[in-house]
Amino acid sequence: MAAWRAFVSTSHLLERRIEEQLKASAGLTHPQYEILVRLSDAPGRQMRMTELARGVVVSKSALTYQITQLEKAGLVKRANCPSDDRGVLAVLTEAGLSCLERVAPGHLEVVRAYLIDRLSREELHTMTSAMLKTEEALRSSV
Amino acid sequence: MAAWRAFVSTSHLLERRIEEQLKASAGLTHPQYEILVRLSDAPGRQMRMTELARGVVVSKSALTYQITQLEKAGLVKRANCPSDDRGVLAVLTEAGLSCLERVAPGHLEVVRAYLIDRLSREELHTMTSAMLKTEEALRSSV
DNA sequence: GTACTGTCGTTCGAATTTGAACCGACACTG
DNA sequence: CAGTGTCGGTTCAAATTCGAACGACAGTAC
Numbered sequence: 001m002a003a004w005r006a007f008v009s010t011s012h013l014l015e016r017r018i019e020e021q022l023k024a025s026a027g028l029t030h031p032q033y034e035i036l037v038r039l040s041d042a043p044g045r046q047m048r049m050t051e052l053a054r055g056v057v058v059s060k061s062a063l064t065y066q067i068t069q070l071e072k073a074g075l076v077k078r079a080n081c082p083s084d085d086r087g088v089l090a091v092l093t094e095a096g097l098s099c100l101e102r103v104a105p106g107h108l109e110v111v112r113a114y115l116i117d118r119l120s121r122e123e124l125h126t127m128t129s130a131m132l133k134t135e136e137a138l139r140s141s142v
Numbered sequence: 143m144a145a146w147r148a149f150v151s152t153s154h155l156l157e158r159r160i161e162e163q164l165k166a167s168a169g170l171t172h173p174q175y176e177i178l179v180r181l182s183d184a185p186g187r188q189m190r191m192t193e194l195a196r197g198v199v200v201s202k203s204a205l206t207y208q209i210t211q212l213e214k215a216g217l218v219k220r221a222n223c224p225s226d227d228r229g230v231l232a233v234l235t236e237a238g239l240s241c242l243e244r245v246a247p248g249h250l251e252v253v254r255a256y257l258i259d260r261l262s263r264e265e266l267h268t269m270t271s272a273m274l275k276t277e278e279a280l281r282s283s284v
Numbered sequence: 285g286t287a288c289t290g291t292c293g294t295t296c297g298a299a300t301t302t303g304a305a306c307c308g309a310c311a312c313t314g
Numbered sequence: 315c316a317g318t319g320t321c322g323g324t325t326c327a328a329a330t331t332c333g334a335a336c337g338a339c340a341g342t343a344c
Binding site (some may be wrong): 001002004007008009010011013015016017034057058061077104106108111114115116117118122123124126127128129130131132133134135137138139141 | 144145148149150152154155156157158159178200204246250257258260261264265266268269270271274277280281
């Protein structure tokens with residue numbers, strides 16, 4: 001449980017640091033940033049709401065709220081889903097993409113400074129595979 | 143950044159799972175549980191507010207709120223700090239201790255099932271040392 | 285076609301978190 | 315001992331989260 005303690009504390013501390021950096025540099029929250037990243041990676045720079053919520057790991061209602069915020073900021077827009085009339089597509093706008101490109105370097109710098117650069121390649125590799133294993137386990141057991 | 147992605151997703155998923163388990167088994171939130179754990183480990187089962195907030199990694203105001211909640215539930219009580227009239231001590235009550243002892247096994251079971259048991263000794267060791275390194279870095283750079 | 289069951293996204297209310305503002309008490313200097 | 319700056323904890327408003335409830339559509343069975 002030493003491992004667990006360290007994991008929890010560190011993830012909370014990192015979360016705080018990330019949040020602080022994003023807020024200062026672009027007025028974004030971490031979930032909002034994550035949304036932009038996921039959308040920018042998706043084909044057509046768009047995703048269904050539910051799928052996006054799963055990816056970012058927030059509730060559907062939280063995603064609805066954040067997409068509305070991002071829409072007000074002009075970084076994302078909603079579109080109808082052609083294949084399913086219930087569905088909604090979140091689409092990354094040009095402004096959203098350029099915002100992401102502007103913000104990403106500073107964000108990654110923090111991540112590197114506090115996590116990546118402190119570990120050896122081997123440590124990093126081991127940790128990544130460990131995280132992926134437990135992510136897999138958590139996602140599949142819903 | 144694959145490492146980073148995996149880390150963020152996994153920590154959020156774990157957080158959700160933990161929260162769900164604690165809520166169901168004892169009506170506690172994760173921060174509340176963390177508070178009880180820290181207090182039970184402290185000498186005299188008591189801690190100063192600020193120190194506790196640092197340990198649990200929440201803001202001072204969030205701690206004030208949660209201690210009030212736990213006080214209502216009878217798990218914690220406040221006491222004056224003899225050495226500093228400004229200070230407040232959060233003290234774990236008997237009820238708080240027995241609540242913790244009742245809840246801890248189920249909590250640890252989840253942690254083990256999704257994190258600890260899925261990793262080899264080596265992975266676990268690497269991850270722990272990595273977490274401790276970055277925790278140290280984050281805490282000292284405030 | 286009709287009925288059933290499940291999925292999608294939103295809305296709602298309640299709970300929680302944060303940072304800023306604040307007050308009282310400490311510590312230190314002159 | 316007054317003056318100044320800092321620290322500890324609370325209060326406040328604003329933002330965000332979640333789960334439950336809801337209405338609309340999809341998919342299937344009959």
